[in-house]
Amino acid sequence: MLDECRRSPWGGHIQAIGGVNEKIEGFFDACQAVGFDGHQGVIIPASNVKNLMLRRDVVAAATEGQFAVFPIDSVDQGLELANWDPGKDNPTPTAITRMARSTS
Numbered sequence: 001m002l003d004e005c006r007r008s009p010w011g012g013h014i015q016a017i018g019g020v021n022e023k024i025e026g027f028f029d030a031c032q033a034v035g036f037d038g039h040q041g042v043i044i045p046a047s048n049v050k051n052l053m054l055r056r057d058v059v060a061a062a063t064e065g066q067f068a069v070f071p072i073d074s075v076d077q078g079l080e081l082a083n084w085d086p087g088k089d090n091p092t093p094t095a096i097t098r099m100a101r102s103t104s
Helices: 002-007 020-034 046-051 056-063 075-082 095-103
Strands: 040-045 067-072
Touching (some): 020 056, 040 046, 056 067
Parallel strands (some): 040 067
């Protein structure tokens, strides 16, 4: 299946999605309801980063490392994150964490 993605017209590149803020905030609310464990987050298309206008509580949780937003450009990056072992090195800082740091 991965080979089929790479042969697609997009070459395994992730396309932008609609309603990215609402999707992230909805999942954030679900995670908050069950309690954060420091390993929850979302994977979004990198092309959607410019559209992020998340609530302050989502930004705060990301800044504190309770919730993560991982922007990806390719299927390979998504698979790498999906197979990431939280006990090992942390993946690159989330886009939202970088944005929060740059505005403070």
